[in-house]
Structure formats: C-alpha cells, structure tokens
Amino acid sequence: MLVRPVGWLGSLIVLALLAVSGDGWAQTHAEDVASFAGKTIRIVVGMPPGGGVDAYARLVQRHLDRHLPGSPLVIVQNMPGAGSMRSVMSLAAAPEDSTAIVTFSSSLLTESVLFPERVKIDFRAYGFLGNLGEDGRICFVRPALGVRDLAGLKARGRLVFGATAAGTSGNIDAAMLRNLFGLDVHIVNGYAGSAAKRLAFERGEIDGDCGGVTSLPSDWLPSGKIAVFMRLSPEPAPGLDPAVPFGGALLTSDTDRRAYDFLVTPQRLGRLFVTSGKTSPARLAALREAFGRMMADPKFLADAGKLNLSVVPTNGEQVERDIAALYATPREILARARSAAGE
Structure with a gap:
C-alpha cells in the first residue's frame, strides 16, 4: 500500500527531500558542465x-x-x-x-x-x-653599424628594419622609431615571424629590429651580437644593461608620451x-x-x-x-x- 505523508509535517519532509535532491543535481550538473574529461x-x-x-x-x-x-x-x-x-x-x-x-x-x-x-x-x-x-621589448642594430645610441642612428641615416605584417608588434615598434623618435627607418614586411627576422639580421639583410628579450637567442645580449639602443618597457629586462634608455623618457611632448604609453600597452x-x-x-x-x-x-x-x-x-x-x-x-x-x- 502506498503511504503518503499527510499534514504540514509531511509537506515539509517532501519539500526538504526535493530541495536536497535538487541541490545535488545542480552541483553534479555544474561539475559536468565545467569538466573537460575526454576533451x-x-x-x-x-x-x-x-x-x-x-x-x-x-x-x-x-x-x-x-x-x-x-x-x-x-x-x-x-x-x-x-x-x-x-x-x-x-x-x-x-x-x-x-x-x-x-x-x-x-x-x-x-x-x-x-x-x-x-x-x-x-x-x-x-x-x-x-x-x-x-613582453619586455628592446630595439637594436647590428654592431657593425658602429653606432649604439639614438643620436648616432639619426645622423647615420636610413636603417632597414624587418617586420612580419601590418599590425604586428615589430611593425608598430619600427613605425614608432620613425614617427615618434625621428629615425629614418625603412620597414620591410613579409618575414614569417621573429625566427625569420633573426636569420635576416644575422645575414645582414636588415640593419635592426625590435623584439621581446625572451624571444632572442640566449647568447645575443651577453656576447654583444646586438647593439641595444632603446628599451620600450619602463623596467629593464634581465641581462640588459640598465644604462639603455627607456623610450618614453626620451619624449618631451606630453601628447607623444601618452600616445607612446598607449602603443606599448601590449607589452x-x-x-x-x-x-x-x-x-x-x-x-x-x-x-x-x-x-x-x-x-x-x-x-x-x-x-x-x-x-x-x-x-x-x-x-x-x-x-x-x-x-x-x-x-x-x-x-x-x-x-x-x-x-x-x-x-
């Protein structure tokens, strides 16, 4: 014979059982939704x-x-x-x-x-x-150019920098060197990525580049294979000479500094x-x-x-x-x- 709870006490028991089972289902369902098993x-x-x-x-x-x-x-x-x-x-x-x-x-x-x-x-x-x-980024040139600072690079004239495509970090960095810091930078697009640009740099196809310190070969900084003339981040990267100037500090216009800060936010x-x-x-x-x-x-x-x-x-x-x-x-x-x- 089916026995039904009766009265207010029975109703409370039924509601409590439903609440407990509902909470358990919700917890199990949430765990299933968030699980990546088999994915x-x-x-x-x-x-x-x-x-x-x-x-x-x-x-x-x-x-x-x-x-x-x-x-x-x-x-x-x-x-x-x-x-x-x-x-x-x-x-x-x-x-x-x-x-x-x-x-x-x-x-x-x-x-x-x-x-x-x-x-x-x-x-x-x-x-x-x-x-x-x-992405602590620096800008550098080949030591064979014989210059290691912004003033010397301005005096030298045209510099060839490699880039991947419009909108990539290296492309924007090179554009900033030209349009904010006054360097005569010619940007060559089409390199597949930072590894391809490194090869072009070593072969002398390009004069310089800007890139993340962590993506450089580990021996480039300590061996002097690159002449770093600017860091784009306020804090020096590990292994970088602290005397390398911060780009934002070289700008005198408040508007230029704020534009620079915006452009380096991705770093x-x-x-x-x-x-x-x-x-x-x-x-x-x-x-x-x-x-x-x-x-x-x-x-x-x-x-x-x-x-x-x-x-x-x-x-x-x-x-x-x-x-x-x-x-x-x-x-x-x-x-x-x-x-x-x-x-």
Whole structure:
C-alpha cells in the first residue's frame, strides 16, 4: 500500500527531500558542465614556431592539463596569418565548449582600437583566461653599424628594419622609431615571424629590429651580437644593461608620451590567452581557475625559468578591465598614436 505523508509535517519532509535532491543535481550538473574529461584542448598560436608567442604556448601546453577538471589532452596548433588575426578570427567558428584557446600578437589590441576598418575585432567580446607576463621589448642594430645610441642612428641615416605584417608588434615598434623618435627607418614586411627576422639580421639583410628579450637567442645580449639602443618597457629586462634608455623618457611632448604609453600597452599584456565569447560562464570560470593555478604552480614556474621565460601573471578579469581602458582612450591621444603607428 502506498503511504503518503499527510499534514504540514509531511509537506515539509517532501519539500526538504526535493530541495536536497535538487541541490545535488545542480552541483553534479555544474561539475559536468565545467569538466573537460575526454576533451582535446587546442591552443591555437597566431604566430609561427620559434618565437616568443609560440614558446609561451608550448609552456602552457605542458602544464595546463593537470589543472583542468577531467585532465584533458592539450595540443598546440600554429595558425599564423594577417599578423595573428587569423587565429583570433578562428574562434568565431570554434566549438562552444571552450576547447579552443588562442594566443596571439598582443599588438592587435591597439590595432583594433586605432584601425577598426583593418582589424575588425572587438576584444571586449572575448573571454580572457589571463596574461602570463610582460613582453619586455628592446630595439637594436647590428654592431657593425658602429653606432649604439639614438643620436648616432639619426645622423647615420636610413636603417632597414624587418617586420612580419601590418599590425604586428615589430611593425608598430619600427613605425614608432620613425614617427615618434625621428629615425629614418625603412620597414620591410613579409618575414614569417621573429625566427625569420633573426636569420635576416644575422645575414645582414636588415640593419635592426625590435623584439621581446625572451624571444632572442640566449647568447645575443651577453656576447654583444646586438647593439641595444632603446628599451620600450619602463623596467629593464634581465641581462640588459640598465644604462639603455627607456623610450618614453626620451619624449618631451606630453601628447607623444601618452600616445607612446598607449602603443606599448601590449607589452604589459604580452602573453594573453583567450577563448570564445560564446563560452558559458561555468566553463570560463573553470578555465580561469585552472589558468590561475597553473601560473602559481612551482613546476610550471621552474619550467619557465629553464626556458628564460618571464612569468608576471594577471588574471582574466583584470585583463578585461585593462582592455576596456584601452577602448576608452581619449580621441586626441588615439589620433597621435594612429599617426605614430602609421606606415
């Protein structure tokens, strides 16, 4: 015979049982949504192998799996093209289960604000997992030129710098040298990435370049293979002569300094990892939590140290606030930055 609870006490018992079972279902469902068991996570790299963007991606690939629920397989796929824009655009067609993560040339951030007709991406619409560190960049020339400072390079005349494509960090850096600092820089586009530019530098095809310290061969600084005449970041990179001047300190106009600060913002956000804006809140939270644990993992940090890769972590929420601030830059500063980054 079926026995039904009766009266107010019976009703309370039924409601309590339903609440407990409902809470348990909700917790299990949330865990299922956030789990990556049986999945393959693709880290899509917007630049070719051999550069700093690729090195950080492969560092993450070796450590992220053990911090994600379900311990999925993590692989790296290089997808260069259009200054790494191709990799970001690929997220539009990516699965909505957040199994695609992209890392790209962070100069696209400022390019999207300055030249929206060319970089048709609004980075405020994406889900950022975090930033691994700054891209401490320097500008250098071949020692054979016989000059090691800005004044000497101005007096020397025409300098050939290599670049990948419009909108990449090296291209913007070279444009700043010409339009903010008065150097006669001729920019040669078409190099596949930083590794290709290094070869061109060693062969004497180009006179100089600007690049991240961590992407340079380890012997270039200590052996004097490059003559560094400017650092683009306020803080000197490890191994760099502290006497090398900071570019921002060489500018006398307040507008120029603010335009410079805007243009070098991608250096602070130099190692970004992002997923689709269609990612569910539960999935994005799981990815961000895993990314945060990974960035503090002693094994991860030890691996980064062996590779001479600096890690200065920023969480995804702070990255999104920093990007929102970029989009709020005053018009007059954007106008000067646009002319400074112009080719």
